[in-house]
Amino acid sequence: MELKDFIEKFAEQFDDTDISVFTPETVFHELEEYSSLIALSIIAMIDEEYGVIIVGNEMRSSVTIEDLFNIVRSKKEA
Amino acid sequence: MAYNPFTLEGKKILITGAAGGIGRATAVECAKLGATLILTDINEDGLNSTLAILEGDGHVCLTANLTSQEALDDLVAQLPMLDGFVSNAGVTKPTPVKFINKDDLERIMSINTFAPIYLTQRLCKKKKFNEGASIVFTVSVGGVFTTAPGNAMYGSSKGALQVFMKNVALEMAPKVRCNSVNPGMVNTNLAGRSYSDEDKERDMQTYPLRRYGEPKDVALAIVYLLSDASSWVTGHALIIDGGKTLY
Ligand SMILES: NC(=O)c1ccc[n+]([C@@H]2O[C@H](COP(=O)([O-])OP(=O)(O)OC[C@H]3O[C@@H](n4cnc5c(N)ncnc54)[C@H](O)[C@@H]3O)[C@@H](O)[C@H]2O)c1
Numbered sequence: 001m002e003l004k005d006f007i008e009k010f011a012e013q014f015d016d017t018d019i020s021v022f023t024p025e026t027v028f029h030e031l032e033e034y035s036s037l038i039a040l041s042i043i044a045m046i047d048e049e050y051g052v053i054i055v056g057n058e059m060r061s062s063v064t065i066e067d068l069f070n071i072v073r074s075k076k077e078a
Numbered sequence: 079m080a081y082n083p084f085t086l087e088g089k090k091i092l093i094t095g096a097a098g099g100i101g102r103a104t105a106v107e108c109a110k111l112g113a114t115l116i117l118t119d120i121n122e123d124g125l126n127s128t129l130a131i132l133e134g135d136g137h138v139c140l141t142a143n144l145t146s147q148e149a150l151d152d153l154v155a156q157l158p159m160l161d162g163f164v165s166n167a168g169v170t171k172p173t174p175v176k177f178i179n180k181d182d183l184e185r186i187m188s189i190n191t192f193a194p195i196y197l198t199q200r201l202c203k204k205k206k207f208n209e210g211a212s213i214v215f216t217v218s219v220g221g222v223f224t225t226a227p228g229n230a231m232y233g234s235s236k237g238a239l240q241v242f243m244k245n246v247a248l249e250m251a252p253k254v255r256c257n258s259v260n261p262g263m264v265n266t267n268l269a270g271r272s273y274s275d276e277d278k279e280r281d282m283q284t285y286p287l288r289r290y291g292e293p294k295d296v297a298l299a300i301v302y303l304l305s306d307a308s309s310w311v312t313g314h315a316l317i318i319d320g321g322k323t324l325y
Contacts, residue, residue, distance in 0.1 A: 036227050036277065037227035040172055040174050040227060040228040040272075041174045041176070041177065043272070044177035045177070047177075048179075055272065056271055056272055056273040056274035056275075056277055057271065057275060059274060060274035060277070
């Protein structure tokens with residue numbers, strides 16, 4: 001799985017945040033548009049696209065998009 | 079014996095989803111109050127753990143996948159005449175509308191809505207209820223009294239069940255009563271680990287009584303509806319939610 005691809009799919013869950021905002025280092029909890037519904041959308045996207053179940057605490061402990069990507073990748077390989 | 083209008087002495091009660099959470103707590107309380115129980119769930123190990131902690135004798139476990147028509151027929155064929163039926167098995171998967179898919183939706187509706195309907199239908203058709211029997215559905219505040227992000231599938235399944243409850247109450251009167259309990263968030267394994275501890279802590283603060291429910295909080299409300307203490311109550315949705323719906 002590709003980080004670039006993951007970031008694109010992550011960004012798709014937002015409607016009003018400019019695509020240029022999303023990088024591996026983006027601290028996504030601080031984005032103005034981030035909400036509990038977007039968090040659930042990201043969890044559902046990861047389930048649908050990667051077949052990986054992310055739990056609430058993993059979402060919470062990921063600071064950047066790359067942190068979350070790394071959790072998804074390690075769970076996918078496990 | 080001391081005065082107890084909530085006694086379930088001499089009553090035979092069927093409980094679904096009795097392997098854990100609210101179903102197990104309901105079994106424990108009903109047994110303490112003298113009922114003889116028939117417990118069912120898809121999870122056999124969990125059912126046996128519930129059985130092991132029950133007071134009194136004569137309780138039985140029947141493992142069944144309630145979404146299977148054959149399993150429902152088998153289950154009903156093994157049942158004695160009932161004084162109570164607690165339809166409690168349920169599942170959820172918090173999902174935003176745009177991620178709803180056929181597998182998840184059909185699974186949630188089959189367990190939360192169709193299984194209770196088909197099981198009730200069979201119990202009525204086979205005349206399994208004694209005079210004065212009581213049916214209780216574990217519905218939810220979700221879908222019926224509240225909406226929340228990601229709750230569309232679960233809420234739809236429970237909204238439909240709520241309507242079904244009222245229709246059963248009307249058709250089965252005056253012989254059998256039928257009501258629902260409608261809990262807010264309760265500490266069980268239902269929602270899995272979808273929400274972080276931090277999210278839960280924040281959410282709890284939106285409850286006037288400042289905590290989530292415990293399974294026993296709901297079990298004791300179910301006891302009331304099963305007992306003769308509620309003999310003039312039918313078609314009612316009993317909210318147990320720490321005040322959540324006051325807002
Ligand atoms: N926990 C809450 O916050 C909450 C709030 C409102 C309503 N409820 C409702 O309470 C009821 C009990 O849930 P709980 O919170 O105790 O969760 P739980 O997960 O502990 O219990 C649900 C039980 O249903 C059983 N089950 C699932 N699919 C089944 C199937 N196909 N056949 C037979 N059994 C099956 C499970 O094995 C489990 O033992 C559910 O209907 C739920 O929707 C729960």
